[in-house]
Amino acid sequence: xxxxxxxxxxxxxxxxxxxxxxxxxxxxxxxxxxxxxxxxxxxxxxxxxxxxxxxxxxxxxxxxxxxxxxxxxxxxxxxxxxxxxxxxxxxxxxxxxxxxxxxxxxxxxxxxxxxxxxxxxxxxxxxxxxxxxxxxxxxxxxxxxxxxxxxxxxxxxxxxxxxxx
Amino acid sequence: xxxxxxxxxxxxxxxxxxxxxxxxxxxxxxxxxxxxxxxxxxxxxxxxxxxxxxxxxxxxxxxxxxxxxxxxxxxxxxxxxxxxxxxxxxxxxxxxxxxxxxxxxxxxxxxxxxxxxxxxxxxxxxxxxxxxxxxxxxxxxxxxxxxxxxxxxxxxxxxxxxxxxxxxxxxxxxxxxxxxxxxxxxxxxxxxxxxxxxxxxxxxxxxxxxxxxxxxxxxxxxxxxxxxxxxxxxxxxxxxxxxxxxxxxxxxxxxxxxxxxxxxxxxxxxxxxxxxxxxxxxxxxxxxxxxxxxxxxxxxxxxxxxxxxxxxxxxxxxxxxxxxxxxxxxxxxxxxxxxxxxxxxxxxxxxxxxxxxxxxxxxxxxxxxxxxxxxxxxxxxxxxxxxxxxxxxxxxxxxxxxxxxxxx
Numbered sequence: 001x002x003x004x005x006x007x008x009x010x011x012x013x014x015x016x017x018x019x020x021x022x023x024x025x026x027x028x029x030x031x032x033x034x035x036x037x038x039x040x041x042x043x044x045x046x047x048x049x050x051x052x053x054x055x056x057x058x059x060x061x062x063x064x065x066x067x068x069x070x071x072x073x074x075x076x077x078x079x080x081x082x083x084x085x086x087x088x089x090x091x092x093x094x095x096x097x098x099x100x101x102x103x104x105x106x107x108x109x110x111x112x113x114x115x116x117x118x119x120x121x122x123x124x125x126x127x128x129x130x131x132x133x134x135x136x137x138x139x140x141x142x143x144x145x146x147x148x149x150x151x152x153x154x155x156x157x158x159x160x161x162x163x164x165x
Numbered sequence: 166x167x168x169x170x171x172x173x174x175x176x177x178x179x180x181x182x183x184x185x186x187x188x189x190x191x192x193x194x195x196x197x198x199x200x201x202x203x204x205x206x207x208x209x210x211x212x213x214x215x216x217x218x219x220x221x222x223x224x225x226x227x228x229x230x231x232x233x234x235x236x237x238x239x240x241x242x243x244x245x246x247x248x249x250x251x252x253x254x255x256x257x258x259x260x261x262x263x264x265x266x267x268x269x270x271x272x273x274x275x276x277x278x279x280x281x282x283x284x285x286x287x288x289x290x291x292x293x294x295x296x297x298x299x300x301x302x303x304x305x306x307x308x309x310x311x312x313x314x315x316x317x318x319x320x321x322x323x324x325x326x327x328x329x330x331x332x333x334x335x336x337x338x339x340x341x342x343x344x345x346x347x348x349x350x351x352x353x354x355x356x357x358x359x360x361x362x363x364x365x366x367x368x369x370x371x372x373x374x375x376x377x378x379x380x381x382x383x384x385x386x387x388x389x390x391x392x393x394x395x396x397x398x399x400x401x402x403x404x405x406x407x408x409x410x411x412x413x414x415x416x417x418x419x420x421x422x423x424x425x426x427x428x429x430x431x432x433x434x435x436x437x438x439x440x441x442x443x444x445x446x447x448x449x450x451x452x453x454x455x456x457x458x459x460x461x462x463x464x465x466x467x468x469x470x471x472x473x474x475x476x477x478x479x480x481x482x483x484x485x486x487x488x489x490x491x492x493x494x495x496x497x498x499x500x501x502x503x504x505x506x507x508x509x510x511x512x513x514x515x516x517x518x519x520x521x522x523x524x525x526x527x528x529x530x531x532x533x534x535x536x537x538x539x540x541x542x543x544x545x546x547x548x549x550x551x552x553x554x555x556x557x558x559x560x561x562x563x564x565x566x567x568x569x570x571x572x573x
Contacts, residue, residue, distance in 0.1 A: 028504055028505045028506070029264060029265075029504065029505070029506050029507075031505075031506075031507055033505070055391060056391055056394060056407075057394050058394070058509075058516070058518065058535060059518060059520065059533065059535040059540075061520065061533040063522060063530075063531045064531075074520070076507065076520075076535075080391075080405070080407055080412075083412050083413070085507075087507070106392060106394065107392050107393055107543075107544075108392065108393045108394035108540055108541075108543070108544075110543055111539065111540070111542075111543040112540065115539075119228070133220065133221060134220065134221035134224040134572060134573070135221065135224065136221075143226065143229055144228060144229055150229055150230065150232065150233045
């Protein structure tokens with residue numbers, strides 16, 4: 001019961017302060033997930049950091065949805081005092097994924113954002129050192145985007161209809 | 166050196182007054198870095214002014230590879246993350262998929278998993294702690310305790326057939342039950358290891374030379390550790406008692422009685438001591454788990470979910486049902502729910518998380534590994550700033566950075 005009330009509390013607080021920013025609220029597998037508009041994401045995370053003690057950045061990553069022509073940046077924060085986790089998502093346009101950097105709030109975001117840039121091409125404005133981290137620097141593609149398939153898509157000997165996706 | 170005699174020919178040349186720094190490449194392959202790490206160090210004499218790490222030397226694109234593999238084929242990928250404790254990674258991945266599929270795991274299997282995970286935690290900490298000793302010049306402990314790491318690997322070999330990259334367990338449980346020989350080996354290990362471990366502790370824990378060498382070496386405040394999202398023993402050494410096993414218990418860890426050891430100043434000595442204490446706790450957890458396993462029916466080693474586990478080969482040839490499930494598994498006909506799951510386990514060096522998005526296909530739509538090493542290694546330049554070169558080496562070995570996990 002207590003779990004529900006804390007989640008509700010966060011939702012209420014966010015709705016009070018950033019009602020216009022919230023796009024969607026869901027809770028898949030008991031993990032509070034809030035989709036936000038991308039403009040104010042850093043100030044919302046700063047708000048959660050200051051007011052609600054979400055002071056631990058668990059992870060940050062990207063997801064590519066070619067059908068929706070968007071790249072999602074996913075932030076997972078953890079409130080270590082109340083042991084509550086929250087996942088925030090922003091949808092960025094596929095052709096020009098630009099958002100602000102989180103390094104102003106969490107120094108740990110530095111390499112995570114570099115990794116997201118490396119694999120998805122998301123530009124984090126204001127990042128101190130936004131360059132590729134795991135791949136070679138002269139690489140010209142962003143490899144985790146779905147338009148770069150792992151396997152040769154011209155193969156005809158494998159039928160996806162038969163073998164599952 | 167820069168001072169020139171005031172001859173007429175040279176008098177016009179300005180005298181260089183700024184300090185001269187030298188640059189030193191530590192790595193990529195260096196015996197003291199224990200893995201493929203490169204750090205370009207800007208040195209003022211023997212003091213490090215600035216460090217620039219370069220990573221990615223063994224990047225193998227696991228997240229991309231995972232997008233073309235069925236769930237059960239991703240387990241071998243996770244082996245190669247933190248290869249010092251691959252069973253924990255395997256189990257973490259299985260538990261993620263089980264969470265997605267909503268599979269209830271029998272208690273006995275959970276306890277067996279706890280035994281395997283704690284054994285591999287001991288193996289992981291043995292590597293890290295003995296290597297700290299090795300790097301400060303105490304080779305004896307390294308050679309002495311590595312025999313027992315070997316014993317742990319023999320137990321894994323007895324359970325699953327592999328030693329380092331174990332691919333242990335299956336979605337829903339284990340591929341086979343523990344053999345009698347495996348139980349014997351575990352029992353013998355639990356008798357022999359504490360004796361050797363005591364001797365190792367006597368060698369280093371209160372050793373004046375070791376303490377002088379490691380105390381105040383690479384210190385880390387709790388604030389900085391949290392800001393850099395440290396986790397695992399490194400965070401606990403800084404004084405924050407965050408342990409995934411306690412905070413978000415998985416695999417029935419909430420039924421076990423153990424202490425979360427914490428340090429105070431987060432230096433190399435604290436990190437060493439936290440790992441030492443964790444090994445004691447792991448031994449106690451294994452004892453408790455064995456006692457619990459004995460109370461459960463002895464033939465259960467996996468949940469009853471044939472549609473997600475490949476059946477044994479002999480059944481496939483003799484049993485119609487097994488053949489059907491074999492076919493379904495291979496052809497990807499099983500129903501995978503759509504969903505978004507995050508599951509984390511306490512790995513050898515921190516919170517190892519799996520963020521999985523399933524679109525109903527037999528492969529993940531997206532799989533992201535939250536790799537503790539990758540996240541906390543970025544604090545390394547700040548930790549060694551102003552330190553001596555030799556301190557930088559033992560700071561790195563005490564952080565337990567594993568190249569396979571760092572580069573994924």
